[in-house]
Amino acid sequence: MANLPEEVFKSLLEKKNLYIRPGLSDGGYVLSLKVNNDIKKGERLQILTVSESDLFGEASELIGILAHELAHVFAGHIGSSREIEREADEIASSWGFNAEIKDSRGI
Ligand SMILES: [Zn+2]
Numbered sequence: 001m002a003n004l005p006e007e008v009f010k011s012l013l014e015k016k017n018l019y020i021r022p023g024l025s026d027g028g029y030v031l032s033l034k035v036n037n038d039i040k041k042g043e044r045l046q047i048l049t050v051s052e053s054d055l056f057g058e059a060s061e062l063i064g065i066l067a068h069e070l071a072h073v074f075a076g077h078i079g080s081s082r083e084i085e086r087e088a089d090e091i092a093s094s095w096g097f098n099a100e101i102k103d104s105r106g107i
Contacts, residue, residue, distance in 0.1 A: 004067075005095055008074060015073055018048075048073070064104030067092035 004012070012018065048069040054062055071091035077084050089101050 003063075003096060004070070008070075008095055012070060012074060018073060058103060060100045060103040062104075064092070064097060064100030064102070067095060067097040067100060068104065071095070 048066070050062065050065060050069075054065055068088050071088040072084070075087065075091055077088065089105075092101050
């Protein structure tokens with residue numbers, strides 16, 4: 001994620017309780033950004049999950065997936081819709097991950 005624009009990276013680091021982990025079936029690999037230790041009851045824990053097949057697929061696809069997911073976090077998206085997914089792709093593309101987004105979509 002070193003390729004993220006500086007202001008985006010800083011904004012994401014300021015997000016509380018952001019935790020990137022691989023697929024739930026996998027106990028091993030952690031693509032950790034950070035975990036806030038003083039999470040309070042009722043606070044929303046943002047967990048980005050990456051499936052095992054994505055984790056071990058093409059690097060550019062994984063980067064595209066992570067950029068897309070971080071765009072959701074950056075934009076404060078909750079839930080999913082066609083519009084929200086498209087916006088996340090657009091945000092990630094604006095960060096310079098256009099090719100990776102296309103790879104992750106199989107385009
Ligand atoms: Zn999405």
